[in-house]
Structures are given as C-alpha cells and as structure tokens.
Amino acid sequence: MIVNLILIFLILIVGLIFYEEAGIYSDSRYYRKRYILLICLILIFQSGLRNVAVGADTFAYYEMFEKIKLTSWKEIWNAILDYYTHGTGKDPGYMVFQKTVQVIVADYQIYLFVIALLFFSALGNFIYKNTKRLADAIFAFVLYSSLFYAFFSITGIRQTIATAATLFGFELIKKQKLIPFILLILFVSTIHKSSLIFIPFYFIAGLKNTKMIFGSTILFFPILIIFKNEINDFLKEAGGYNEYDTFESAGAFTFTLLLLIIAIVAWQRIKPSLIFNRKAKPFYNAFAMAIFFTPLTFINPNAMRVVQYFSIFLLILLPVVIQSFQLISLKMKRAIYTMAIFLLVIFSVKGNWNGEYKFYWQKMELGSNYK
Numbered sequence: 001m002i003v004n005l006i007l008i009f010l011i012l013i014v015g016l017i018f019y020e021e022a023g024i025y026s027d028s029r030y031y032r033k034r035y036i037l038l039i040c041l042i043l044i045f046q047s048g049l050r051n052v053a054v055g056a057d058t059f060a061y062y063e064m065f066e067k068i069k070l071t072s073w074k075e076i077w078n079a080i081l082d083y084y085t086h087g088t089g090k091d092p093g094y095m096v097f098q099k100t101v102q103v104i105v106a107d108y109q110i111y112l113f114v115i116a117l118l119f120f121s122a123l124g125n126f127i128y129k130n131t132k133r134l135a136d137a138i139f140a141f142v143l144y145s146s147l148f149y150a151f152f153s154i155t156g157i158r159q160t161i162a163t164a165a166t167l168f169g170f171e172l173i174k175k176q177k178l179i180p181f182i183l184l185i186l187f188v189s190t191i192h193k194s195s196l197i198f199i200p201f202y203f204i205a206g207l208k209n210t211k212m213i214f215g216s217t218i219l220f221f222p223i224l225i226i227f228k229n230e231i232n233d234f235l236k237e238a239g240g241y242n243e244y245d246t247f248e249s250a251g252a253f254t255f256t257l258l259l260l261i262i263a264i265v266a267w268q269r270i271k272p273s274l275i276f277n278r279k280a281k282p283f284y285n286a287f288a289m290a291i292f293f294t295p296l297t298f299i300n301p302n303a304m305r306v307v308q309y310f311s312i313f314l315l316i317l318l319p320v321v322i323q324s325f326q327l328i329s330l331k332m333k334r335a336i337y338t339m340a341i342f343l344l345v346i347f348s349v350k351g352n353w354n355g356e357y358k359f360y361w362q363k364m365e366l367g368s369n370y371k
Contacts, residue, residue: 003357007046008145008345011039015138027133035134039141040124047120047153048113053364054357055155058112065108068098093190094158109360115157122164123152127315129171132277136319139337143315146344147255150355151308159305162192166309169198173205173282194305201289201310205282211270217288218263221295228295232303255304256294262314263291265321272324280320286313 015035022031052059068076076099080092098111105111127140152160165188172181181202189196207213217224224231266273266287274280290310296303322336358364 003046004145004149004355005345007042007149008142010042011138011141011145012341014038015134018134022134026135032131032134032137033128036124036128036137039137040120043153044113044116044120047116048109049359050112050154051358051360051362051364052108053366055150056367056369057155057157059366061157062108064094065098065102065111068095069102069106071095071099073099091158091191091193093187094161094192097161097191115160116153119152119160119164122167126167126170130279130283130316131319133319133323135337136316136323139319139322139341140315142341142344143318147314148308148312154355154357156305158192159194159308162188162195163309163312166195166198167312170205170282173202174279176206178202192305195309197293197306198309201286204285204289207285208281210274210281210284211267214263214270214284214288215267217291218260218267221260221291224292224295225298228299232296232299256297259291259294259311262318262321263287266317269321269324273320276324277320280317283313283317283320286310287317290314 018031018035019026022028050058052062076092076095079089079095083089083092101111101114105114123144127137131137131140152163165184169181169184172184182199185195185199204213266284270284273284287310290307290313293303293307293310297307318340322340325336356364
C-alpha cells in the first residue's frame with residue numbers, strides 16, 4: 001500500500017513540476033508527452049523490480065517461466081496441436097510468447113521488465129492519444145493507480161499482455177482497420193482467451209446513439225443483475241469461459257458502487273462532454289460495456305477480467321466528464337479535480353490496505369495461496 005501511495009504522490013508532484021515548467025504552454029502536446037513518458041518509466045521500474053512474492057500470481061508465473069526453459073519447441077508445438085485438436089491445455093500462445101522471449105531474456109526479473117515495458121507503452125500511448133490536457137493525463141494516472149494498479153502492475157501477466165493488445169487495438173478501431181484489428185485480437189486470444197470479448201467493441205465503439213446506449217445500460221442494470229446467470233451461461237457457451245462458474249460471496253461491491261456513481265454523473269454530463277470532446281463517444285460506449293458485464297462479477301470474481309477491458313476507458317472518459325463543467329469557474333473546476341483525487345486516494349488505501357510490496361532484493365514470504 002505504501003508504495004502505491006508514493007506512486008500517486010510522485011504522479012501529482014511530477015505533474016505540478018511540469019505545470020510550473022510549461023507555464024502558459026501547459027496544455028501543449030510536448031509537455032503532456034514528456035510527462036506521460038516519465039510516469040510510464042516510473043511505473044515500469046515499479047512493476048519490473050517487484051519481488052516474485054508480490055501479487056497473487058507473480059510466483060506462479062515464475063514457475064511457468066522456469067518450466068518453459070526445460071520445454072523444447074517440439075513439445076510446445078505438440079501442446080498447441082493437442083489444444084486445438086483435443087481441447088487439452090490452456091492458452092498455448094503464452095508458451096510460445098515465453099519461449100520466444102527466452103531466446104533473448106533468460107532471467108525472470110528482466111522478463112517482468114519486458115511485460116511492464118509492453119503494457120505501459122500501450123497505456124502511455126492510450127492516454128497520450130486520447131487526452132487533450134496535461135491535467136487529464138495526471139488524473140488518468142492517479143485513476144490508474146487507484147483502480148488498476150493491483151492487477152496490471154503486480155499480477156495477471158497473461159491478461160496484462162492481452163490488455164496491452166486491446167489498448168493498441170483501440171487505435172485500429174479509430175482508424176477503422178478491421179482486418180489488422182481482428183488479427184491482433186485473435187493472436188492475443190491465444191495468450192488470454194478473454195480478449196475475444198473485445199472484438200464486438202469494434203462495431204459498438206462507433207455507434208452514434210451513445211446517450212441511449214449508455215442510459216439504457218444504467219437503467220437496465222438491476223435487470224442485468226437478475227439475469228446475470230443467463231448472461232454468464234451464454235458467455236460460457238459462446239466463448240468457452242468455462243472457468244467462470246458460480247462462486248458464493250462473489251461480487252465487487254465497492255467497485256460496482258463506484259462504477260455506478262461515475263456512470264450516473266457521466267450520463268448526466270453526456271451532452272456537454274461530447275461537445276467538449278467530439279471523439280469521446282467510443283469512451284462512453286466502452287464504459288457502457290463495462291457496466292453491462294459488471295453483474296458477472298457477482299457470479300465469479302474472475303469475471304472482473306472481462307470488465308477490465310472496458311473499465312480502463314475510465315482513464316480517458318472521466319477527465320472529459322470533469323472538463324464538461326465549462327460554465328463553472330476555474331477555481332471550482334480545480335476543487336472538483338482535488339476532491340476526485342482525494343476520493344481516489346481513499347479508495348486506493350481501502351482497496352490495497354493489505355497489499356504488500358517489496359523489491360526483488362528484499363526478503364518476502366509467499367502468500368497463503370502458495371501454502
């Protein structure tokens with residue numbers, strides 16, 4: 001938790017330094033780009049220097065990495081063949097990815113840097129190309145550290161790779177490059193099958209009646225909760241997500257409440273938001289999909305993996321919503337930013353209170369899930 005709070009502090013302090021340096025040019029692309037590059041570099045080091053005991057499955061991925069070293073290419077190709085002919089095994093593309101990286105990198109700690117570099121390159125590009133102001137980028141990184149740090153920075157390597165691909169894939173959606181987009185998602189689905197859920201977004205992202213789509217998702221949320229099992233069964237049948245069985249006491253209540261509060265505010269501000277940024281429709285449509293899939297987390301917490309492909313669009317949507325309050329004074333707008341950041345810090349403390357972080361050279365015991 002302490003490390004994450006230090007990260008948020010750095011994000012804010014570095015942002016203020018850039019503001020002072022930029023002066024009247026604080027909203028220029030040049031300063032925003034420099035800031036994003038620096039923060040991504042900090043996040044890469046934070047993720048890459050972690051102890052293997054940090055996170056829920058970093059050590060499990062370490063064991064997989066070491067096992068692949070002893071696995072021949074012939075055995076890997078046979079495993080791929082078995083997967084596609086007999087349905088045995090899981091996500092064979094990850095074996096190929098690891099073995100390919102090991103041609104250059106044999107050390108797991110450096111491998112963690114490779115994953116961090118891949119993901120934060122995608123995240124930095126995503127934030128840079130979909131924000132307008134330095135303040136938006138600062139807020140996006142604070143939001144990331146509050147909501148997504150615990151997953152993408154310290155665990156979930158396979159989906160971290162898949163999410164990086166979908167973030168790059170969003171740029172292909174904006175350019176309407178269907179074939180490269182499909183090929184990218186199909187490829188990365190061999191690393192994490194859940195990324196297939198991003199394919200329909202190519203057609204949903206550009207839908208024009210954003211207000212109706214977004215509003216309907218919010219209004220029908222209670223119905224989605226009621227029929228969550230039917231939605232889950234459909235996904236299991238259509239996409240093969242057989243691991244998403246029913247769990248007792250499932251449900252991310254705090255995350256869901258926060259998502260709904262943001263959704264209601266965003267819905268009320270949708271018209272001025274789209275006036276402020278005409279390119280924000282896909283942001284709203286993505287967030288609508290996050291709301292649609294959130295009820296699945298009340299069946300199985302692993303369904304959060306599906307939600308995260310779309311909830312990460314909050315990083316670029318929420319700054320647009322805040323900026324839509326154009327009629328209020330600059331002082332009031334800054335107060336809104338300050339209050340929002342304060343609430344995100346509180347949320348981060350609450351969500352990561354028991355989270356321990358140590359660097360790879362420090363001693364750290366493995367979590368109870370390995371005992």
